[in-house]
Amino acid sequence: MLFNSIDFALFLPIVFLIYWGVVHKSIKAQNIFIILASYTFYGWWDWRFLFLIVTSTLVDYFVGLGLQRYEAKKKRKALLYLSIITNIGILVFFKYFNFFVDTFVDVFSLFGKEISVTSLQIILPVGISFYTFQTLSYSIDVYNRKIAPTRDFFAFTAFVCFFSQLVAGPIERAKHLLPQFQQKRHFEFSSGVDGLKQILWGLFKKMVIADTCGRYVAILFANPSDFTSSSLVIGAVLFSFQIYADFSGYSDIAIGVARLFGFHLKQNFATPYFSTSITEFWRRWHISLSTWFRDYVYIPLGGNKTSKSRFVCTILIVFSVSGLWHGASWTFIIWGLLHAFLYLVTFFITGKNKKPISNRYLYRLSHIFKMFFTFSLVSFAWIFFRAESVSGAFVYIGNIFSTSIMSFPNFTSMGSLLTLVLLLFFLLTIEWKGRDEKYAIKQLFQKRSRVLRWSFYSLLILFIGLFANMDEVPFIYFQF
Structure with missing residues (x-):
């Protein structure tokens, strides 16, 4: 859904009215509603790629909890690597797989060796570079003990998929944005x-x-x-x-x-x-x-x-x-x-x-x-x-x-x-x-x-x- 579209012009006031008029009494209800609205917003392009956001969300949420639970350096590093491999792996596959394949073929051709490698017809999911970096920074900051992990799954999920900045940023840090999903919000006219x-x-x-x-x-x-x-x-x-x-x-x-x-x-x-x-x-x-x-x-x-x-x-x-x-x-x-x-x-x-x-x-x-x-x-x-x-x-x-x-x-x-x-x-x-x-x-x-x-x-x-x-x-x- 584009910000400069008729769809969004209808979507925004509907979400705004429900958010402040129906679910405003509960932080949890507000966060769940933001998740539903954000998944609708993103799924408007292609609902199939929602599983990538869900994957990043689940991995980094549980990685954060694991980093809090374990003190052993090896276990903490293993959890951090899990987050890095998952997020960067998703990004590399969907965004760079064909580029690396084509570059590999070109390098061999420079030495006179022609090789045939089949490229994949991969569709680039919208916003993948943004939300993978946002969730990855959360795991890195928890690993470095700069922030404490959250146990509030709905707040964390809303932080990852918030439709306002989901597909093109700004790339927010958990230290700044996540606490805002964990506190009561009141509408301010100004x-x-x-x-x-x-x-x-x-x-x-x-x-x-x-x-x-x-x-x-x-x-x-x-x-x-x-x-x-x-x-x-x-x-x-x-x-x-x-x-x-x-x-x-x-x-x-x-x-x-x-x-x-x-x-x-x-x-x-x-x-x-x-x-x-x-x-x-x-x-x-x-x-x-x-x-x-x-x-x-x-x-x-x-x-x-x-x-x-x-x-x-x-x-x-x-x-x-x-x-x-x-x-x-x-x-x-x-x-x-x-x-x-x-x-x-x-x-x-x-x-x-x-x-x-x-x-x-x-x-x-x-x-x-x-x-x-x-x-x-x-x-x-x-x-x-x-x-x-x-x-x-x-x-x-x-x-x-x-x-x-x-x-x-x-x-x-x-x-x-x-x-x-x-x-x-x-x-x-x-x-x-x-x-x-x-x-x-x-x-x-x-x-x-x-x-x-x-x-x-x-x-x-x-x-x-x-x-x-x-x-x-x-x-x-x-x-x-």
């Missing part, structure tokens, strides 16, 4: 209003910005040879905004929906395109995944407390795995390695002491240049992320660095493109004004008249009505 505002902003970003950008991006990446260099540059920039507005829009809706039910999810994006370096970008982009890799991969490998050579290896591993997490393709791995290279260069350059710029005008100019430069690097790397293949990415890049670099963009409808540019300017203006908030419009016009606030909300609704695609366009990160 929290509900705040949630609706964030949902509206998320829908605007997805249905107006992301989907409109996506129409141009799809054409440009499908036939890069048909367009001038300047057009392809615009295409790379538009994809940067498409994937940001699409994914951060989903996160805004997920967080806003959670607020309607009395839950607080963590911020997943913090205006990443206003970053002045790659290291800052990764502190602001997909925060729940970045911190997951930091806590469960980067730090266990030694972090920056090791030798320089080992630190470099650690960064390469983290970003390679991060790229592979996004998809079973070499394009994602190259995208990850590009960011690893940029991260390392930035880390070692900024690690040196530099004399700060004292002149405030030069400082502001330097700040703007750094933001533009960082955005340019990120946009270049996004080409590999978006391309269907490595060769396709190099074709796109090759056509950018061609003799048509100074030519005028050759789009069929320049008027529509200009409208999109104005919408992007509107987005950036609002996000800049709200860059210090949890989401851009949280405090916008709060100190002004109610008429002005509601006029702005009405404008967002009008934009959605005017520019939204009549087809229900899936969120990009559903494929991950």
Whole structure:
């Protein structure tokens, strides 16, 4: 079920009314109802994959209880390995089996040996990368004694499958979200209003910005040879905004929906395109995944407390795995390695002491240049992320660095493109004004008249009505 669908527009108020009007007197009843609603939400795509969520839930629930029961190191490690093998095994089979098979065949072909291996017709379950990481982090934290395991099966199950953030995050930690399922929830009007505002902003970003950008991006990446260099540059920039507005829009809706039910999810994006370096970008982009890799991969490998050579290896591993997490393709791995290279260069350059710029005008100019430069690097790397293949990415890049670099963009409808540019300017203006908030419009016009606030909300609704695609366009990160 898509957040931007008629189905969800009917599903949400029904679940909301039953949750607060019928089962609100009992925490257990609320949690059971959330489980039923979440399984309905997920099963809307394909009910057969519910058994994967149930499997992860049962394994990690009982692993947690076993880790509390046993003190012997060998038994505790065996239980942890059971959780890791189950969750990563499910993820690897459904997401990477054919990729590894095809890579195995390609490696042998390089040495002149042709082998025939049959690939499986495997359907990728929606959200598998998200909920497996969420349940796995629970077992790891219990093993490391950072949290105590819960005996409340319904609370734990609701934590794993909560429909608000089930299929595309944010990837929540048990320490933050699980206790919220174990305590009494009361409806707060102000929290509900705040949630609706964030949902509206998320829908605007997805249905107006992301989907409109996506129409141009799809054409440009499908036939890069048909367009001038300047057009392809615009295409790379538009994809940067498409994937940001699409994914951060989903996160805004997920967080806003959670607020309607009395839950607080963590911020997943913090205006990443206003970053002045790659290291800052990764502190602001997909925060729940970045911190997951930091806590469960980067730090266990030694972090920056090791030798320089080992630190470099650690960064390469983290970003390679991060790229592979996004998809079973070499394009994602190259995208990850590009960011690893940029991260390392930035880390070692900024690690040196530099004399700060004292002149405030030069400082502001330097700040703007750094933001533009960082955005340019990120946009270049996004080409590999978006391309269907490595060769396709190099074709796109090759056509950018061609003799048509100074030519005028050759789009069929320049008027529509200009409208999109104005919408992007509107987005950036609002996000800049709200860059210090949890989401851009949280405090916008709060100190002004109610008429002005509601006029702005009405404008967002009008934009959605005017520019939204009549087809229900899936969120990009559903494929991950």
